[in-house]
Amino acid sequence: MQIRGIGAGRAKWVVRYRNQLGGYLREDQLDEVFVLRDAPDLRDSLKKYTFVEPGFAPKLVNVNTATFDELYLHPYIGKPRARIIVAYRNQHGPFKRVEDLKQIPILKVEDWEKMRPYVRCE
Template identity: 35%
Template sequence: MSMSKILMTGILWLFLGLMSGCNKSEVMFETGEGPGTVRIDTSCETVETTGSIEIQTVEEKLEDLIYVYVCGHVRAPGVYLLSEGSRLYQAVDMAGGILPEGDMTRINLAAPLEDGQKIYIPSQEEAETMLEMEKTPDTSEDTAYGISDGRVNINQASKEALMTLPGIGEAKADAILAYRQTVGAFKNTEDLMQVPGIKEGVFSKIKDRISID
């Protein structure tokens, strides 16, 4: 079933629930199991005014939802719908939780989510490799800052090294560091465009000056 059909099915059930008065304080819809699962978790709120009850419309509810993509070492990778203001641990829970070989030490489970965010859960082996890379001393001043062969390693570079790239100021450098802390290592250089504030225009200026290893 396509994503649009899944979403429309969820909306239909949500609408029917609202029309019926929503006897329960919370309604959970699941449109399938496994990768690609989309779940809608929302509450039926009512407001009593002069003896009548007004129910929020489906459109108003949908405006409060965000899409996030959970992948890596979780039980059910896929795109999920959550309420705006949700935290990373809630997205991981919706994806079935972290697999036994997954590692939680590289992610901040309390981090707030953004619409369109990608969340990658690394394996314990990947996490150990990343930790060793951070601990490995280097006699080269440039490499110690994450610069090697004239290119900036976006998985290792310090804030100062990132700011040597054209179009990357302090705010964008901080955003890259926050992405590495929350999501994990970049799998390819194009993933840099997942960082808030870095779009295709900026990426095109620096793509030949960055690396991931």
């Protein structure tokens, strides 16, 4: 909130999105925050004064044990992908490696690359 133009409301959205993700890994993820989409100057200011700690490990979602409700809450998964992941897991058994998600035919490569740092298999 100390950054000009970032009040309590916008700060709350930035923190909420960070928590939904499990933590920011790259500064360009700020571009995805709803209340900053139409405010490029604010995004640039925020990027200038924020950072991602080197070696930061985000909160991970286990795609083998997470329920549909737990999966769809992650911004990079959402409801359609959560349904697909759960259905594929139920049909084919647990994923052995995160890369096994690539076997889901309708999961796009760019979707997998975004969710990759946030998912795990155990």
